[in-house]
Amino acid sequence: MNTSLAAVAAAMTISASALAPGTVRAADGDPASTTATSRSQAAEDFRWGAASAAYQVEGAPSADGKGRSVWDHYLDDRSLAGPGVSGAVAINFYDRAQYLQDIALMKRLGINSYRFSISWPRILPDGQGPVNPAAIAHYRQFIADLKAADIQPMLTLYHWDMPLALAEAGGWENRDSIAWFKRYAEVVFANFSDQVDLYVLVNEPLVEFGMKHLAEQRMAGEPGVFAIVPDGPQLTRALTTFNHVMLASAAAKASFDAQGRQGRLGVALPLFPVLNAEGATPDDQASAALADGVMNRWFLDAIYNGRYPEDVVAAARDKGADTTSWAADARTIGEAGFDYLGINFYSALYIRRPAQAPSGYAVEMFTPEGVYTALNGPVRPDQFKALFDRIRTDYGNPTIFVTENGAGFPNEDTLIDGAVVDTRRCRYILDHVSAMQAAIRDGSDVQGYHVWSSHDNLEWLFGYGSRFGMIHVDFDTQVRTPKRSAEVYGRLIRGEAVTAADCE
Ligand code: GCO
Secondary structure: OOHHHHHHHHHOEEOHHHHOOOOOOOOOOOHHHOOHHHHHHHHHHOEEEEEOOHHHHOOOOOHHHOOOEHHHHHHHHOOOOOOOOOOOOOOOOOOHHHHHHHHHHHHHHOOOEEEEEOOHHHHOOOOOOOOOHHHHHHHHHHHHHHHHOOOEEEEEEEOOOOEHHHHHOOHHHOOOHHHHHHHHHHHHHHHHOOOOOEEEEEEOHHHHHHHHHHHHHHHOOOOOOOOOOOOHHHHHHHHHHHHHHHHHHHHHHHHHHHOOOOOEEEEEEEOOOEEOOOOOOHHHHHHHHHHHHHHHHHHHHHHHHOOOOHHHHHHHHHOOOOOOOHHHHHHHHHHOOOOEEEEEEOOOEEEEOOOOOOOOOOOEEEOOOOOOEEOOEEOOHHHHHHHHHHHHHHOOOOEEEEEEEOOOOOOOOOOEOOEOOOHHHHHHHHHHHHHHHHHHHOOOEEEEEEEEOOEOOOOHHHOOOOOOOOEEEOOOOOOEEEOHHHHHHHHHHOOOOEEHHHHO
């Protein structure tokens, strides 16, 4: 482990009650005028949770009249995650007997918020056509079961499992996707708004695009590269996609408001602080600034300032993009008035300019020697804190929910004598909770934190080998075993003071 982080972790004592100071601030932002009552109320209302996504956990790809999704196609028809790797069973979460056990387990840990996604092709099997009442009934029962266990739902409408028919019609690259999503969202709101008051409209347009591009490369017979930040040739397509996803979210929000529904709506963005390595050249610095523009500012500037960042727009124009509608589109996104910002945070990213790049936008992600990393990149809780600070100071201190934070590490999830001691994940969670608490003390309005993920599950094109759960799943028997991280997270939520030593 990176020694400075190890030192920080070792010295820290963390408890949920450390949240209280600064959790709520008065409208004028002056902590001095915050009352003690509102502080403890906010600490009490804080959502301590875990997150998952339909395709990664549910299985049952044709139960109750489900239509096919693009992910059924990728894994089952095209074997893109390897031979025999399928979402047909996943962790069997569509099965009520199974999920009731899982809910009971989460309740025992003390989790009071569960972020899950519902599957668009279950609700509208062909994407736009008739509503499937059996799917509605299933999710209504699931939400009722969650609430009966005192776990509050945070419902994600879209976590990448696009109905295949719509993917074949161009998916998010087709501007009609705005209308497709709006219709789907209206069906969801009409059927669930008596049960749910917190929604994530879409999850991670950036990573979805990277994953789709990797799928395309594999379908073309190449091993492919998973580029979180779109590389030069992909820039125009990526930005077009992001624009449509955000416009679709804005349209869904406008419709929700017009119908006078009660609830809070936002989007979950994967925000990646961008770093230069030591000895970076001015070209590397310019590439890093543009990568920050594409991954972070593109979304945040539109949501909070109603405009797209000029440097990114210029780079896209340079690549031949038709940007005519973008200024008006960004204004529409800015006017949507999302109720909170969902942050999915995993790591910071080192960026440089690739050698022999053509002129214009060119970025490359890399990991310098000796940097402590998890499966999703360099582990930097200090950058998590810096991200909260940036959003507070540059974007008007919006309400934030941490919609995902978590880690996987190679060879750490082995079941030995009935136990999994996932020390690195456990420390990762404590370090990041501590960074979040420091940001709250400094005035950030964070109202919930969700670990990705409650359970080990299907990691998209990377199959079942990349485990991110606090609960170990034996994928052959479906037996669950809470790991050390689950135990320590549960103690933290229940108000005990825990330290990194508890993770050993
Ligand atoms: C993601 C996703 C999750 C992943 C997680 C771990 O948002 O990329 O929301 O589906 O499984 O990030 O890589």
